[in-house]
Amino acid sequence: MxxxxxxxxxxxxxxxxxxxxxxxxxxxxxxxxxxxxxxxxxxxxxxxxxxxxxxxxxxxxxxLPAWLKTSRIASLVVTIEFLLIGAAVNVLEIIAFVLVRPFSVHLFRRVNAFFVYLHWSVIPWLIENWCDLECRVYGDFEEARGTVHRKKAMVVLNHKGDCDWMLGFCLCDRLAALSNAKCLMKSFVKYLPPIGVQFYFSDFAFLTRSWSRDCDHLTAMAKTWSSYRSPFALCVFAEGTRYTKEKHEANLIYARENGLPELKHLLLPRTKGFTFLMKQLKDSIDVLYDITIVCRGLIPSAMDILKGRKIKADFFMRKIPVEDVPIGSDEETAKWLVDLYKSKDELLEHHSQNDAFPGPECFAPRRIYPRLIVFIWSVLMFVPFAAYTTHLIAIEAYFTLGIIAVFLLAAEAAMRLIVKVALANKPKRK
Incomplete structure (x- = not known):
């Protein structure tokens, strides 16, 4: 039957x-x-x-209307949710660090990757849904989507604005590799709550831009990454600083004096760190990806994302076999990286003239998990909060309500201060 x-x-x-x-x-x-x-x-x-x-x-x-997204109430809700989720994940990480890591570092890394995704997935949600991201992806994305989350990869990205790493997080999420992502970050980032703790437990590298200190730190981090049994994606912004008009003009003068290509849309890469990492990780990296990012119109800052301003971004992704990167001498590796950035600059020139990267657009769907996780977190946090607030109003506990309001406003002000400090912190090149 x-x-x-x-x-x-x-x-x-x-x-x-x-x-x-x-x-x-x-x-x-x-x-x-x-x-x-x-x-x-x-x-x-x-x-x-x-x-x-x-x-x-x-x-x-x-x-939602633009005036509502840019209002203080909306930014307050988004900020509180981001901070509370981050704090909850920090607690879970610390518990795992105490109970799991002493017995198995490998298991701790896998557990920690799961925990941080519960918070990092908020970033793709913010950009893709809150900011209504209009995204186009070109190149080798469809091939990478099925393999990159199972490999140890190094990813080279260009650095145009403050939030390129957040756009990179969105692409990593569509590649199912966000929880395994690692970056080279400025040293002050590790002090920013709550992401600093997560970056520390996730083995991010924190750099001071002083090679005498960074060399030892990168050596230790390279040993850590080499010991990984699970896949990861090491994201490198080789310019070492975000693009500005003043920096670009100084970069052109430096290029002319040293016989280097004059890039129109990018800064020349700082080759020392990349060369060092390639030599240290040559036996650990399975593949290298070059990703070129360009924003059409607004280059978003953290405040733009918090206020839900629309973002339009294009990505061009190229797969490069590790064997194609020469590591015989520092000069060969440095020249290869400069040539790579020259080709990235040509891609950006093509985009500026045609409003698109060369080749067909790839199918890069949004994943359901960021929406699912944010939905669950929102229910877990705001339903009890609404019930408790309603109870306080019913019993006329206005003093307690005032304390809660002051706390929420202070948290939102702290988040804005963190963003301003992050944007103002520009260490000098040494």
Missing amino acids: PFDLLVTRWPGPTSVCLLLVRCRLPASSKQQATTWHAQKALLSFARICLARVQDRCTLAIMQ
Whole structure:
């Protein structure tokens, strides 16, 4: 007898969900198979229902008026949620560090990667949904999407604005590699709550731009990364600083005096750190990816993202075999990196003239997990908060409500201060 399980339509303005499972089974295995198919169908139905709810919530967020997104209340809600999620993840990391790491460093790294994704996924959600990211991806993305999250990779990105690393996080999430991402960051970042703790436990490298100190630190971090059994994506902004008009003019003068190519859209890379890392990690890295990022219009700052201003960004991704990077001498590796940036500059020139990178656009869908995680965190935090606030209003506990309001405003002001300090901190090159 055939077994038919039909899950009818899920109401909504979009497509119809229709699941039909049909199979012919011998009588001896019919009950077991029936249970399995029923569970599978119900799970699929639940996922589709949840996706529909999230799609409607996302659409509602995208359609919020600009004045509301830029208001103090909206930034307060986003800030509080970001800080509270980060604080909760910090607690989980510390517990894992105390209970797990003494027995297994490898297991701690895997557990920590899961924990940090519970917070880092907020960043793709902010950019893709809160800021309504309009994203186009070109190059080798579709090939990388199925493999990069299973490899140890080095990723070279250009540094145009303050939040390039956040755009890089979005691309890493679409590659399913966000939880394994690592970066070279400025040393002061490790003191920024709550991400500083997460970056520390995730083995980020914190640089002072003084080679005498950074050399020892990079040597230690290279040994740490080489000991990884799990995959990771090491993101490197080889310029070492964000692009500005003044820096670009000084860069052109330096290029003319030293016989280097004059780049129109980028700064020349600082080759010493990259050369050092390639030699240290030559036996640990499986593949190298070159990613060129360009924003169409607004180059977002952290405050732009917090206020939900629309972002349009294009990515060009190239896969480069590690064997193609010469490491025989520092001069060869440095020349290879400069030539790579020259080709990146040519890509950006092509984009400036054609409003697109060369080649066909790749299919790069958003993942459901950032929306799912933010949805769950929001329910866990704001439903009890709303219930407690309602209770305080009912019993006329206005003093307690005032304390809560002051605390929330102080947290939002602290977040703005952190952003301003981060933007103002520009260590000098040594």
